[in-house]
Amino acid sequence: MSDRLTPEAALAALSQGGEAPFMRVFAHGSLEIEVYRPVGRDLQTPHTRDEVYVVIAGHGEFINGDTRQPFCADEVLFVPAGVEHRFENFSSDFATWVLFYGPEGGEAALCQESE
Structure with a gap:
């Protein structure tokens, strides 16, 4: 990967x-950035850290816990650590950045530790 984080390069x-439908393209401290492009079905399972998706291209439906919502290019989606989530009914050009950050268990775990 070049030192420019462009959708085209990723x-x-x-x-x-x-x-693999994903690839890590950057890491620094607790931040990891991946590019993700599933084909046909999104088979991911819950992650141990908080994550943010920034949709590069495409559209479909995003399941986040008990919520189903439409999504499209340029949208930002947040998933707390440990929550079931996936993309469904997505277009063939669907691709997204994935940003993992923070501690294992997510930032909610930090709030519980400080109480």
Whole structure:
């Protein structure tokens, strides 16, 4: 991956990287940035840290816990650590940045520790 984090560069690296629908493109401290482009179905499971999606392209439906909502390009979506989530009925051009950050258990775990 080049030192520029552009959608084009990240998606080109992903397409050369093999079968996985995601690739880490940047890491610093607790921040990890991936590019994610599932094909057909989103098979991810809950993650141990908070995450933010920034949709690069496409549209569909996003399931976040008990909530289902439409999404489209340029939208920002947040998922707390441990919450079931996935993309459904997404267009064939769907791709998104994924930003993981903070401690294991998410920032909510920090709030509980300080109480």
